[in-house]
Amino acid sequence: MSKFLIFLILFSARISLGAITLWPAVYSLRTDRDEFQNTQFQSAQQFSLALQIQSWSLEFGRTEFDSSSEEGNIFIKEKYEDSILWLGYHFKLLEELDLVTSGGIGTYQEKITTTVGLISNRSESEQEMLTGIAGELRWKPFDLGFLLSSGIRVLMAENFDPNPQPEFFVRAGWMF
Amino acid sequence: MPSVLTHLFLCFLVAAMSTGCQKTPEAWNSSKPFKTQIVVGSATGLQFQIVELEGVQNQKTLEGEVVEFYLAPGEQNSELVGPHAVAKFIQNSEGVFIPTNSLSLQMVSLYYHMQALKKLEIQSLGKTFVKWPRKIGLQVKTNSAETRFNNAFYNNKLDVMFFVPYVDQELPLPLNGGIIAHEHFHSYFSYSILQKSLASDVLPIEDYFLKSINEGLADVWGWIYSDNPDFISLSLPDLAGPRKLEQPSFFRKPVLKTKKDMESDLNLVEQECKRLSWCNSADQLTLGLAYSNGTALARTLKDFLTRQNLTQEDKAKKIFLLLEQLNSLNLKKELDFESLLVEWAGLFDSLSDESCKILKNAIKTEEIKNQICLSF
Ligand SMILES: [Zn+2]
Numbered sequence: 001m002s003k004f005l006i007f008l009i010l011f012s013a014r015i016s017l018g019a020i021t022l023w024p025a026v027y028s029l030r031t032d033r034d035e036f037q038n039t040q041f042q043s044a045q046q047f048s049l050a051l052q053i054q055s056w057s058l059e060f061g062r063t064e065f066d067s068s069s070e071e072g073n074i075f076i077k078e079k080y081e082d083s084i085l086w087l088g089y090h091f092k093l094l095e096e097l098d099l100v101t102s103g104g105i106g107t108y109q110e111k112i113t114t115t116v117g118l119i120s121n122r123s124e125s126e127q128e129m130l131t132g133i134a135g136e137l138r139w140k141p142f143d144l145g146f147l148l149s150s151g152i153r154v155l156m157a158e159n160f161d162p163n164p165q166p167e168f169f170v171r172a173g174w175m176f
Numbered sequence: 177m178p179s180v181l182t183h184l185f186l187c188f189l190v191a192a193m194s195t196g197c198q199k200t201p202e203a204w205n206s207s208k209p210f211k212t213q214i215v216v217g218s219a220t221g222l223q224f225q226i227v228e229l230e231g232v233q234n235q236k237t238l239e240g241e242v243v244e245f246y247l248a249p250g251e252q253n254s255e256l257v258g259p260h261a262v263a264k265f266i267q268n269s270e271g272v273f274i275p276t277n278s279l280s281l282q283m284v285s286l287y288y289h290m291q292a293l294k295k296l297e298i299q300s301l302g303k304t305f306v307k308w309p310r311k312i313g314l315q316v317k318t319n320s321a322e323t324r325f326n327n328a329f330y331n332n333k334l335d336v337m338f339f340v341p342y343v344d345q346e347l348p349l350p351l352n353g354g355i356i357a358h359e360h361f362h363s364y365f366s367y368s369i370l371q372k373s374l375a376s377d378v379l380p381i382e383d384y385f386l387k388s389i390n391e392g393l394a395d396v397w398g399w400i401y402s403d404n405p406d407f408i409s410l411s412l413p414d415l416a417g418p419r420k421l422e423q424p425s426f427f428r429k430p431v432l433k434t435k436k437d438m439e440s441d442l443n444l445v446e447q448e449c450k451r452l453s454w455c456n457s458a459d460q461l462t463l464g465l466a467y468s469n470g471t472a473l474a475r476t477l478k479d480f481l482t483r484q485n486l487t488q489e490d491k492a493k494k495i496f497l498l499l500e501q502l503n504s505l506n507l508k509k510e511l512d513f514e515s516l517l518v519e520w521a522g523l524f525d526s527l528s529d530e531s532c533k534i535l536k537n538a539i540k541t542e543e544i545k546n547q548i549c550l551s552f
Contacts, residue, residue, distance in 0.1 A: 035264075035277045035278065035279035036247065036248075036315070037247070037259070037262055069277035070278055071278040071279075071282075071341070072342045072344060072345060072346055072347060072351075073346055073348075074278045074351070076276065076277055076278055076281065078276050078277070110266045110276070112266055112274050114215075114224075114274070114275070114281070116215045116347070116351075117222050117347070118221075118222075119221075119223060119224065121213070123213070123268045123272075124266070124268065125266035125267060125268065126268075126269055161264065
C-alpha cells in the first residue's frame with residue numbers, strides 16, 4: 001500500500017504540469033447483502049489522492065468499512081479494505097462542471113474477528129483483485145480550488161456478492 | 177502524455193500482482209473436502225476447530241451429501257417451502273473458509289455435526305436408515321409463544337429439523353453438538369417407530385409413553401455423541417437442573433413410572449386442563465411430563481452404559497437395539513419403562529455389579545426387580 005503512495009508522490013513531483021487533488025471528505029455507500037439476503041448499505045470511510053494532467057487523471061483511493069453479526073454468544077466482526085487506482089478522462093460539460101469517467105484496478109482484503117464466549121480468533125483473506133468503472137459529475141465553483149462531486153462506481157471481483165457491487169458517493173476536495 | 181500514464185498504470189498492475197496475487201490458496205471445487213473453521217463446545221468449554229466437510233457441492237448454500245439448509249422456511253400443502261440459506265466466507269492463506277457471519281458459522285457447524293452423526297450411524301449399524309441429505313431450517317418463525325425463541329425441534333411429518341432464533345447470551349443451539357444429536361435422534365425414532373404401524377391409532381397413554389421414550393433416548397443420544405452429560409446447559413443453562421444426565425444425588429432414586437403412574441398422570445393432567453383457561457387440550461401439558469419421564473429414563477440409561485465401559489460406537493449400537501426392541505413391542509400389553517429396561521439389559525452379554533445396582537435402583541416393582549441380575 002505505502003509503495004503505491006510513495007510511487008504516486010515521486011511521480012507527481014516529476015510532472016510539473018499536473019495538479020494534485022485531495023479528497024478528504026467522502027460520503028460513500030456500498031451495497032451488499034446481509035445474512036438474510038436482504039440488500040444492505042454500508043457506509044464506508046474513504047480517502048483519495050489524484051493527479052490530473054490536462055484531461056487525464058490518475059487517482060488512488062482507499063476505502064474501509066466494518067460490519068458485524070451476532071447471535072447468542074457469537075460475535076463476528078468483518079473489516080473490509082480496498083485500494084484502487086483509477087484512470088479517468090474528464091469531459092468538460094460546462095465552464096465549472098466536468099464529467100469524469102474512469103476505469104480502476106486494485107486489491108481488497110477482508111479481516112474477520114470471531115468471538116464466541118471468551119474465545120476469539122482473527123483471520124484474513126489474501127489480497128484479491130478487483131476492477132471497477134465509475135462515472136462522476138464534478139463541480140469547480142469560481143476556480144477557488146474547491147471541488148464538489150458525486151457519482152457512482154461499479155466494482156467487480158470474483159468473490160463479491162452481489163457481483164458487480166454498486167457504490168454511491170458524494171465528496172468534497174481541494175485541488176492544489 | 178498518455179504514454180506516461182500508461183506506464184504508470186502498468187506499474188500499478190505489476191505492483192498489484194506482486195503484492196496481492198502471490199501465494200493464492202488453492203481454489204476449491206466440489207471434488208475436494210471443504211476446509212472450514214467451527215466452534216465446538218464441550219464440558220471443558222468452547223474452542224475453535226478446523227474441520228473438513230465432505231460432499232459439499234455448493235460453496236454458497238453448502239448443499240451436498242449431508243445437509244440441505246433452508247432460511248426461515250414455512251409449510252405449504254405438507255411440503256417445506258422457502259429459500260436456501262446462503263453462507264459467506266473468506267478464504268485464508270491456508271485455504272480454510274472462515275465464516276463471515278453468524279448464520280454461516282451455524283451452517284458449517286451443523287454440517288460438521290450431521291456428518292459426524294451420519295458416520296456414527298453407519299459405523300454402528302453398517303448402514304443408514306434415514307434419508308440424506310437431511311433438511312434443516314434455520315431462523316424459523318413459529319406462532320407459538322413457547323417455541324418462538326431458543327428452541328429446536330424435529331417435525332416428523334416434514335422430516336425436517338428446525339432451529340428458531342436464539343436470543344439468550346450462551347452458545348446458539350445450531351452450534352451445540354449435543355442438541356443437534358438430540359434433534360437428529362428424533363428422526364431415527366420417527367423412521368423406526370412413529371412411521372410404523374405401532375404408532376397408528378395410539379391411545380393417549382401410549383402416545384405419552386412413546387413421547388417420554390423419544391425425549392429420553394434423544395437426550396441419551398446427545399450425551400453419547402457429545403460425551404457431555406450436561407450438553408443442554410451450554411445453550412440453555414436454566415434447563416441444567418431438570419435435564420442434566422447426572423443423577424442429582426445417589427440417594428435420590430430415578431423413578432421410572434409404571435403403567436399405573438402414567439394413567440394417574442393423565443387423569444391429573446385432564447383435570448388440570450379443565451381448570452386452566454388457556455389449556456385447549458391435555459396434550460399441551462403431557463409434553464412437560466414426558467420430558468421429566470424421559471430424563472429419568474435417560475439418567476438410568478446413561479449411568480448403566482457408563483458402568484458397562486463401552487465405546488461410543490458400542491453405546492450407539494445398544495441404543496439402535498433398544499429401538500428395534502421397542503418396535504417389536506406390543507403397546508397394548510407391555511407399556512412400562514421398567515420391563516422395557518429389563519428386556520434391553522438382557523441384550524448385554526454380561527452386566528457389571530455397578531450396572532445391576534443402577535437397574536435395581538431405578539425399578540420399584542418388586543416382581544420386575546427380582547427378574548434382573550439374579551446373582552447380585
Ligand atoms: Zn426432543
